[in-house]
Amino acid sequence: MSGWRIGLALVALSILAGVPWYGSDVLVQFGINALLLAVLAQGWNIIGGYTGYPSFGNSVFYGLGGYGVAIAMVQWRLPFAVGLFFGVALALLFALVLGLPVLRLKGHYFAIATLVLSQVMTAIVSNLRLAGQNIGLVLPPLNNDPLFYELALALLASATLTIFWLTRSRFGFGLIAIRENEEAAAVMGVNTTWYKVLAFALSGLFSALAGGIHAYWITFLDPASAFDLGLNVKMIIMAVFGGPGTVLGPVVGALSLAAVSEFLASEVTSIAGLFFGVVIVVAVVLMPLGLADMLRRFRTTGWRYFIENIRAHRL
Template structure:
């Protein structure tokens, strides 16, 4: 199966030359969602902190681009840099107190981050307040596709590095047993905050690309909580704590959701809820672990997971 990833990479690179405009637009959206899934994977998959606040960083990155381009007349690259600054500052300010919480307390605390950030932006006139900002239009889907693909490649390379680095091993140790990791000499607070910052930066960059692509931004769209639910489902479905699992989950679920939305809208609205229930109950480690387990246990893999969940 080692040949599969180079083939997929070549197909993604070549898509603008063989795909239609509609497929290209779908590709941009899927690549950005995959980047968001990878950003959540850094914190939720490797560090073990299930964050519901990644959409806050997505919105901050988007507003960094919008403010730079609309209010300051700066280029897109400068807007992306400003968005990164917003995300890093926000992560450092919020990360230390929030990451002291664990389990469902941490999840609940992060759930309010997007709402807090949205409420702040809504009251800043320079950021467009509740009305929002209209960005300059750039009719160049190829550029956005290549940018989104490069961003996903950077996020995946970062996750690959984490899976093999001392820093990544420290995050995994925190996920498995934070107390034991601290006893072993790992600065758990520093590691968690750094993971929070890295995850936030990639989410913010994805938000910046999306803002310029759709050319309009308001607090409701920028800090959408359902976006955070999507990235979690995609990561869990593909395989949290793995390098390529979130990417596979994002592509597959995006494609299925797009088909359902075109055929039966009412079913598409329920799709992600059904997926997360089935994934957690029947294959809690995602598709990345499914092939190996099925080869060894057969269908008993699903039965064993269902039995463990007492269903």
Template structure:
């Protein structure tokens, strides 16, 4: 990474860090949501972008992290920090126990297997008294949006640094090898099962931390909102739109799509629900490798970049 790239990224982080001090309450609240979505997109990027396994189960990690915080604070009267640790432990245990059998599947079989996890987990939690069953849990309020914003931004920075580390580590190279050719990676000595489970667990950690922050911020949690499959769809779309398998692509995708979606929701409510569907089609057909790849290649190929992708998809 060039020096001016690092300087530009550092300047962007400083601008984002200053939002709570010069932005309105509405902007801060939008920022919390957008930053947490960016964290979720980065978390999915580990298992989906670098390992090549399109997981629809990351919303389960989000829900476990949220319930870890809620149960610790409401039922056990423990501090927020302990709840975050508890939520991460739940997510890691779930990722390991589920990942060992499920990650043996590939392609659409893996996607289908993880697709139903959110509904199954919501049904299970709905019958656990400790988790409030169907009624849910009400967390103690903390009216401090600045704190939640900085926590969200700090978590995003950590997630991005982790992705950057992956691009330069033996572990990251192993994940990329699995994505490109899993059989070949195994022949070259990569313990594919261990690497995939570790990637699944690492992805779950960031999703759980984001869920814990969001639960404490909104102060209410129930099974349907905690294990919402549409949240998983959003994180996939944002990662793919920005550029799955890149360091900054999921952040660009999450922040840009969050801003556009917020504008459409407030200005043109009737078509806001169609927006993400249009994004999926546009991203797959026009720029299947996301904005990051488009910016890199557009300078060389110009508008031919889009026509080449269209021809490649036989449209």
């Protein structure tokens, strides 16, 4: 990465870090939510963008991270940090145990299998007394939004640096090889099974940490909200809109779509629910490889970029 890009990233990070000091309470609360969504989009980017496996099961990791914090703090009276560790341990165990059989599937078979995981986990947790069953758990309040904001920002920075590392590591090259041609990658000596499981686990790690921070922030958790499939759809749309398989694409996609969605929800509530559906159509038709690809190619091809994509979809 060139020096000016590093400098620009540091300036952007400094501006974001200062929001709790110069922004309103509403802006800080919006920032927490948007930053955590960006973390989820980056987490999905590892398994979906770099490995090429369209996972609909990352909401399970998010829920396990939240329940790890909730159970540790409410049932066992342990600190928040211990709860985060417990939630991550649950997510990694889930990724390793179920990743081996599920990641043997490909394409829509894998997508359907992961789609079912959140529903199964909702049913399991709803019958666990330790997890509060259907009623859920109420966490002890901590009225410190600036702290949660900085935690979310630090987590996003860590996730983005991990993605940057992937683009320059043997492990990352292996994931890209699997995405492009899994059979050829296996012939070249890539242990595709373990690479995919490790990518699934790494994706789950960031999702679980985001879920744990969010659970403590809102101080309430129940199975329906913890394993919400709609959240998984959001993280996929944000990553695809920004540019899957890129370092900053999912971050830009998440922050921009979160801002527009928040505006529509407050100003034009009647069409806010249609927003993400429209985004899917626009992204698939006009810029199938996301904002990152569009910005890179638009400088050389101009409006032909959109015309070529429209023709490719025969519209």
